[in-house]
Amino acid sequence: MTTGREWWRTAVIYQIYPRSFADADGDGIGDLKGITSRLPALAELGVDAVWLSPFFLSPQRDAGYDVADYTRVDPLFGTMRDFDQLLEAAHALDLRVIVDMVPNHTSSDHKWFREALASPPRSAERDRYIFRDGKGPGGDRPPNNWQSVFGGSMWDRLTGEDGLPEQWYLHIFDSSQPDLNWENPWVRERFKDVLRFWLDRGVDGFRVDVAHGMIKQAGLPDYRPPKSGASMGGEADDPPYWGQDGVHEIWREWHELLAEYPGDRVLCAEAWVGPLTKMALWVRPDEMHQAFNFDYMFAGWSAKDQRRVIDESIAAFSAVGAPATWVLSNHDVIRHASRLALGADSPQGDGIGPTSKGKPDPVVGLRRARAASALMLALPGGAYLYQGEELGLPEVIELPDAARQDPTWFRTKGEKYGRDGCRVPIPWEASAPAYGFSPTGAAWLPQPEEWAVYARDRQEGVTGSTLALYEDALRLRRTRRLGAGAVEWLPEFARSSTVVAFSNRDVTVVANLGMRSVTLPEGRVLLESAPTTIGANGKRMLPADATAWLG
Numbered sequence: 405m406t407t408g409r410e411w412w413r414t415a416v417i418y419q420i421y422p423r424s425f426a427d428a429d430g431d432g433i434g435d436l437k438g439i440t441s442r443l444p445a446l447a448e449l450g451v452d453a454v455w456l457s458p459f460f461l462s463p464q465r466d467a468g469y470d471v472a473d474y475t476r477v478d479p480l481f482g483t484m485r486d487f488d489q490l491l492e493a494a495h496a497l498d499l500r501v502i503v504d505m506v507p508n509h510t511s512s513d514h515k516w517f518r519e520a521l522a523s524p525p526r527s528a529e530r531d532r533y534i535f536r537d538g539k540g541p542g543g544d545r546p547p548n549n550w551q552s553v554f555g556g557s558m559w560d561r562l563t564g565e566d567g568l569p570e571q572w573y574l575h576i577f578d579s580s581q582p583d584l585n586w587e588n589p590w591v592r593e594r595f596k597d598v599l600r601f602w603l604d605r606g607v608d609g610f611r612v613d614v615a616h617g618m619i620k621q622a623g624l625p626d627y628r629p630p631k632s633g634a635s636m637g638g639e640a641d642d643p644p645y646w647g648q649d650g651v652h653e654i655w656r657e658w659h660e661l662l663a664e665y666p667g668d669r670v671l672c673a674e675a676w677v678g679p680l681t682k683m684a685l686w687v688r689p690d691e692m693h694q695a696f697n698f699d700y701m702f703a704g705w706s707a708k709d710q711r712r713v714i715d716e717s718i719a720a721f722s723a724v725g726a727p728a729t730w731v732l733s734n735h736d737v738i739r740h741a742s743r744l745a746l747g748a749d750s751p752q753g754d755g756i757g758p759t760s761k762g763k764p765d766p767v768v769g770l771r772r773a774r775a776a777s778a779l780m781l782a783l784p785g786g787a788y789l790y791q792g793e794e795l796g797l798p799e800v801i802e803l804p805d806a807a808r809q810d811p812t813w814f815r816t817k818g819e820k821y822g823r824d825g826c827r828v829p830i831p832w833e834a835s836a837p838a839y840g841f842s843p844t845g846a847a848w849l850p851q852p853e854e855w856a857v858y859a860r861d862r863q864e865g866v867t868g869s870t871l872a873l874y875e876d877a878l879r880l881r882r883t884r885r886l887g888a889g890a891v892e893w894l895p896e897f898a899r900s901s902t903v904v905a906f907s908n909r910d911v912t913v914v915a916n917l918g919m920r921s922v923t924l925p926e927g928r929v930l931l932e933s934a935p936t937t938i939g940a941n942g943k944r945m946l947p948a949d950a951t952a953w954l955g
């Protein structure tokens with residue numbers, strides 16, 4: 405654990421997706437006890453904190469991002485006692501614990517929504533959510549033309565007890581995820597109670613889901629997106645449901661609330677807003693502490709794009725006194741061991757499946773992923789890892805249609821594969837049932853037959869394995885204090901079309917994104933994502949799609 409004040413400024417935070425991390429009870433869905441049993445492996449890996457995706461009471465229509473009670477553990481994942489034990493075990497291992505807060509919407513099973521449905525239009529209960537009358541004769545048309553991120557309209561219509569059509573309610577995501585009305589002080593107060601509940605239990609902070617969606621433009625005007633369907637945001641102009649200024653007041657209130665607690669608790673925004681200078685407004689000193697850097701995640705695999713996004717990130721975040729953050733994968737995007745080998749755009753949520761055009765080459769993908777991760781872990785600031793990337797896991801492309809569970813798949817009628825391919829339970833032991841994920845061999849999404857090679861036990865202590873690369877990078881990052889360092893571009897490569905090269909403290913980092921080997925500067929190799937060689941000129945060479953650290 406990074407000690408001292410503001411530990412998060414340099415921390416590496418590991419995302420656990422509870423359904424797919426470790427299953428102790430053998431039902432095929434990961435759980436809290438499973439996580440606790442595997443925490444020592446994460447401490448060995450060398451991360452500072454874990455972020456847990458939602459494990460709260462939920463009908464699981466969006467894998468737990470549809471919360472029916474924010475202060476209860478879903479029996480699928482265990483009990484509150486299991487959570488307390490997890491927290492205690494993590495803290496004993498010097499790992500901090502961040503939980504996921506989902507304030508933009510609840511599940512339609514939430515008591516607040518059920519009470520709203522049972523109350524008349526324009527009642528206080530309805531005002532907790534975004535209910536509107538429809539347009540046109542009989543109110544038959546939705547209140548506006550907004551399209552759900554998961555496909556289809558953002559509005560669903562109620563049917564009254566008399567069987568007649570009634571008001572409409574807004575849901576940016578699935579119809580089972582009604583949006584809350586954050587203009588309503590009642591909603592704000594309830595969430596403060598929820599935050600206190602978890603802070604009192606001892607959590608170290610919150611990752612805030614859809615933090616850019618909570619305030620909608622007054623009047624809910626129609627919006628025509630640049631391409632068909634909705635996206636998670638980040639386009640040049642913000643739609644009326646993303647990135648509205650009103651959200652900042654909420655973060656200031658949350659910031660103050662966290663500051664009442666000892667121990668540097670942290671807020672991290674999931675906010676798909678662009679450009680980075682706008683994103684940085686979210687992490688001003690009295691707002692959130694961190695925000696995911698999605699511009700970095702989706703930067704092209706070219707020296708120019710990488711240098712640009714690194715420069716822009718550091719400039720934008722440091723202008724407001726916040727650390728830059730870096731992230732390459734999460735539970736919503738194609739794993740970077742596949743994404744980096746895809747030529748075309750691969751937007752959040754689209755996914756990739758058996759009939760997708762242009763499949764990624766797994767060898768190229770893994771080489772690039774290792775090079776990208778080695779580059780990322782040398783950068784100053786905070787970094788986020790997604791479970792399984794330390795094993796080099798690729799996206800699972802060949803999932804049978806019948807196994808798919810992402811609402812995106814259903815709401816787009818199979819047009820978008822969605823996110824199941826990055827959520828397949830991870831392999832721990834090559835020869836155990838479900839590769840050690842669950843004692844019975846059950847897994848909620850089928851694991852590919854060829855995954856034994858990625859199992860953790862196959863990589864432990866193996867020089868050159870992806871796991872060893874991450875362990876070495878994390879150890880060096882810590883001992884050389886790279887998280888608190890600075891990027892200084894090496895002048896000889898500053899305009900290179902293939903090489904990204906900088907020094908951070910006493911470490912020189914060289915990434916070769918081109919097709920040919922390049923000569924490395926002088927220095928002892930501390931880390932290499934692919935074997936360096938000695939060239940005909942007697943100098944050390946870095947192969948294509950590889951990163952080396954010298955010192």
Ligand code: NOJ
Pocket residue numbers: 466469470506577613614674735736
């Ligand atoms: C972002 C989460 O990361 C994603 O998994 C979820 O579907 C949406 N928010 C809705 O909560």
